[in-house]
Amino acid sequence: MSDILLAEIIRLVSIVLSISIVNFVVGYRKNCDIDKWKNIAIQSVIVVIIFIISKYIDVMNLSIIYNEKTNYIENYFSLFSIIKNFDFSIINLIWITVNIVIIVSMTLIYNKIYKVEWNKFIFLYILSGQYTSIFADIIIPRILFAIQTGKSLSDNIVHNLNIHDWNIFNIEVLANLFLVCILIIIFIKIINKILKNKIYVYASYIILVNSVFIMLKILVRFAEMHGPFQIEQYLIIMEVVPQLAIIAITVTIYIVIEMKKENEERIKEKQAYNRLETKNDYYEKVEESQNQIRRLYHDMNNHLYNIQMMNKSSEDTSDYIVSLQNELKEARKTRVSGNSLFDIIVDEKMNICKNKGIEFDIDVDSKNTGFIKNMDMSSILANILDNAIEACDKMTSNKKYIKLTSMWADDMFVIICENSKENEVKKIGDRFITDKLNKSEHGIGIKSVEKSVKNYDGNMMIFCDDNLFKVKIMIPKR
Known part of the structure; x- marks a missing residue:
C-alpha cells in the first residue's frame, strides 16, 4: 500500500471516529426508529462530504506553508485565535464559512432525520469537536512524540520525518484517541449505572471535563523535559488553556441548566403523582360504593320478589313491581x-x-x-x-x-x-x-x-x- 493511499485512509478513519464521537454525545438514534441501512447510507454521505471538504482545507494549509508561513501557531486554524488576533483574512473567513455550512447542514440532518433538538446538537457538536481536536491535535501527539523520540513536536527533528513516518505516527495517535474515547464511554456508563441521583452524575461530568487540565499539566512537564519549551509553552498557555477554560465554563453552565430542568421535572412528576393518588382514592371510593350498591340491588330484588309473591292478587301492584325490577336490571348493566x-x-x-x-x-x-x-x-x-x-x-x-x-x-x-x-x-x-x-x-x-x-x-x-x-x-x- 502506497504512503499516499495510507494517508487518505487515515484521514477517512479519523473522520469516521470524529462523527462516531458526535453521535455518541448527542445520542443520535435515541429518539427515532430509523432503518439500519438508511442510517448507514446517511452517515456514509456525511463522512464522504466531510472527507472531500477536509481535502480542500489541507490544500489551503499547504498553500500557506509554501508561502513560507511555516510556524505552527500561525497555521493553527482556531476560531479562538482568529477572534483574539482579529485576523479575519480571506483564508480564515473561508475556514469560518466552511465550518458554519457544515454545522448548519449537520444540524438540519440530525434535527429532521434523527429528531435531535437543534440547539442541543449545535452545542454538543461544537463541544465534542473542540475536545476531540485538542486531544487529537495537541495532547496525544505531543505526549506520544516525546515518549517515542525524546523530542518535542516543535523541534526541528520533525522536518526529517517522511510521509511514511507521519502515517505510522498518525495511526498511533488515532489508536490512542480511540482508547481514550472507549475509557470515557466506560466511565460514563459506570457513573450512570452506579449513581442514581442525577445531581451526582452531572457533578461527575464536570470533573471529567476539567480533568483535561491534568492532561495539560502532564504535557507541560513533557515540554519542559523535551525542548524547545518556549513554543510548546506558548501553545499550551496562550492557545489551549483559554479555549479549555471557556469550554469548561460553558459546560458547567449547560450542566447547571440541565440540573434545573431535572429538578423541574421531579417537581412536575411529584405533582402528577399527587394528582394520581387523589384520583386513585376517588376510584377506590367509587369501587366501594358500587359494591354497596350491588349488595343493595341484590337485597332489593329479593324484597321485590317477596312483595310480588304476597300481592299476586293485585295486578297493578304486580306490574309496578315488575317495572321496578326491570329498572334495577338496567341499572346493574355495568361492565x-x-x-x-x-x-x-x-x-x-x-x-x-x-x-x-x-x-x-x-x-x-x-x-x-x-x-x-x-x-x-x-x-x-x-x-x-x-x-x-x-x-x-x-x-x-x-x-x-x-x-x-x-x-x-x-x-x-x-x-x-x-x-x-x-x-x-x-x-x-x-x-x-x-x-x-x-x-x-x-x-x-x-x-x-x-x-x-x-x-x-x-x-x-x-x-x-x-x-x-x-x-x-x-x-x-x-
Missing part, C-alpha cells in the same frame, strides 16, 4: 371485565365520550390482573384514555373515535388504545409534546404511564400519523 377498578375507569371515560360525541369501541378482558396495583392501573388506563379523549375533543372534522382493547396473549397482558386525531404531536427527546395550554403538563401523562409499565418490566410502544394515535402496552404476568 365486568375481571378487574373492578379497570371497569370503573372505563365506565367513567365512556360517559365522558358519550357527552362529547366520541364513539367508544371497547373489547376488554382484564381477568387475573390483580398483580397490577390500583395506583399503576389508574395511571396507565386513565392517562391513555384522557389523552385519547383530549385528542378527539380537539377535532373539528372527521369521525371522532376511541378503540380500547385489552387481552391476554400467552403470559402477557396487552392494552391497546387507538384514537383519531387532528392536532400535531411533537416529540422532543423522550417526551411527547402536545398543544396543551398548560406547558408544565406536556408529556407528563405519557411519562407517568411509562413509569408504571416499567414497574412490571413491561413495554410501551407508540405509533402516530396525521390522523391516528395508537398506544400498545404489554405487561408480563407475575
